[in-house]
Amino acid sequence: MMASPALDSPWPTSTGDSFCGSFNIHMEEQNPADILPVLEDPTCSVSYNHSIPKPPPVPGNTHAGNKSIKSLSESCYVPKETIDTWDKLFKEGCGADVYIITEGRSYIPAHLSVLTLASPVLGNFLRQSKVQNSMRYVKIPGVPYKAVYTFIRFLYSSCYEKEEMKKYVLHLLVLSHSYSVPSLKRVCIYLLEQGWLTKENVVDVLQLARNCDAPRLSLICVRMVVKDFKAISSTEGWKVMKQVNPALEQELLEFVVEADSGKEERLKKKEEKKVYLQLYEAMEALLHICKDGCRTIGPRDKVFKGGQVACGFPACKGLETLVRHFSSCKTRVPGGCVHCKRMWQLLELHSRICNQPDSCKVPLCRHFKEKMQQQTKKDEAKWKLLVSKVIASKDALWPISGRRSSLL
Template identity: 75%
Template sequence: MASPDLVSSLPCSTGESFSRSFNIAIEETSPANFLPVPEVSNSSVCNNSNIPKPPPLPDKTYTKTSYPKRLANCSSVPRETKDTWDKLFRDGYGADVHIITEDGPIIPAHSCVLGVASPVLGNFLQQSKVKKGIRYIKIPGVPCEAVYAFIRFLYSSGFEEEEMKKFVLHLLVLSHSYAVPSLKRLCAHHLEQGWMTPENLIDVFQLARKCDAPRLSLICTRMIVKDFKTISSTQGWKVMKRVDPALEQELLEAVVEADSRKEERLKKMEEKKVYLQLHEAMEALLHICRDGCRTIGPRDKVLKGSQVACGFPACKGLETLVRHFSSCKTRVPGGCVHCKRMWQLLELHSRMCSEPDCCKVPLCRHFKEKMQQQSKKDETKWKLLVSKVIAVKNSLGPFPARSSGLL
């Protein structure tokens, strides 16, 4: 793990830009340098009508200013070129900078490469003193191997997989401190692709926040919330709890909020399931009373042995309830639980029915007339229930998928 002193010991980007001006002289070409164009007399043109007309002038889109924009997005760097830059770094040919590390040898480099690749290093080089033609800069707080991999990346954008995996946290800090966004993106990408474990997740999360990597920080937060029990028992969590209790409190609040959202989501799913069951029951009721169900109705027909049972799934849920309601002697809404449920379904249908005069569902008109006598409180509850059922119906689309065993 990178200690808290690691980040503070590394220089931060001051935001100052490093730039060099290049004067490119463009010589004007004299018209005399072009080949002469043979002149054609007017008389010959007039006399010979078979001479073709000259081609039209180039369109405005084919100007020289359009080529840099088209070529800027196209790049193909061969392997040989990267090897050349790696060789230049390894051999240190013509190096004018010595990079001092804490636990290793001096790393030779070139000021022009460092200045172009990192504006922060460019500022340091401008402020450093020259001794015998060599500039000296120090990169403390990280292992020598990590500094070597960092400087190599500035030359050729190359890296070894093992070195990247071993020093990815150090390289993330270096890329942020010395303003190398391409390396920061690379480190974050590798961490997101499976290099984070329960043991180093808290370390990665803290570095992601300090190094301004919001996407990586968000991914870490989600992983902590998802497996909070395991993460909270690691050594990294214990250190964070002691060093940064405010951050621990923030993560705990995120876990509580995630649990609340999960419970709310489950609650809404259960409510939607109930409204979906009611919607299916309304369809089954219409099917039974209007179209005629081959299993339980209509009441003036009996299912013959050769007939196939009804294939409408929702009828299976209403079959027992309808049979009980037709034979129950109580039939009082408050006296029989099953009959009470059937009364509620009939009243719900009546409130949703738009054709009470020709509707074949029993008691449809009766409940329409009963609505006028109900209290405002009951009327509000029924309207809310109807709106919920209609909303679920609309969410299913024109071809709802029917489910069986709803009631």
């Protein structure tokens, strides 16, 4: 007998009856003698009658030439009546020449021509199966009857019941991948991505997505695990995966650690950017105070007159306080006063940014320009890096940099 397409899944399931047993999807040729008693059971909802005429031929391509085919595909519209007709053909099973046996010895009548066109993989197996009394008998074990029923129905009309699809979506994902039905596979992936993923099933879905060549779905599952690792790692699905697939568990743990490290790094960079932004604001405020003379800040008890408003430079008030201290401090030498030391650094930073030292109103601008010639290469490299980061931070301060670009 021909080797059947299979998707072996080595892990046990964790989602109960709707996803029972390991997936070992394959077709088995069935002995008609074992099946006929089932077919004759009066309780079965569908029976086969040889007197029923064959169904109408499957619609084929009546246009010749690639140009005609392309034109037809671009203007194709399938009315509801046509879909209903194919759905009815499946449900009534008139003229069926295939019996698909499922779990519990239930069976589904179908048509070889339809299954062959809808799934070449399935059709290839069916054509090689034995024929008795004009019927082909095959079995799809390991999958619930309702899942197989939904799968075969989709091959006819692309129809499905939402409740059945949601209940058996994992089985249908495996079936669609195993028997090469890309349209059904896309539906399964789409529905899982659009809200059918849960903390309880995401680990199972991740493993199936990797086995069924669904990289986008796999990525979404990994992101979900990383985002809510604490809750997902306590589910039954995680515990089963930990036992049967420790390599995947280790991989997911590495993703979680990497995500945490990345988060810390982003927070660190955010804080650094905040510092550079504050330095840029201080440079603008320093130039404003020394060049324009800020007349809207001063003593804390100052009252604004008329239409005066507070200064628009965020760092102006704090910087003016520092300037006042620096001008009157008795221990103004570097290292003698922490506040004065900060002021010296701000003045030197300004001088490295300023490109008009001869006309600049900021104190000691020319002094620090001359001092640069005496610094070591190491110190010079540090200052250049700081200047580049401060200047780059102005992009985050577009309201001020758009209003005033006097630093550059």
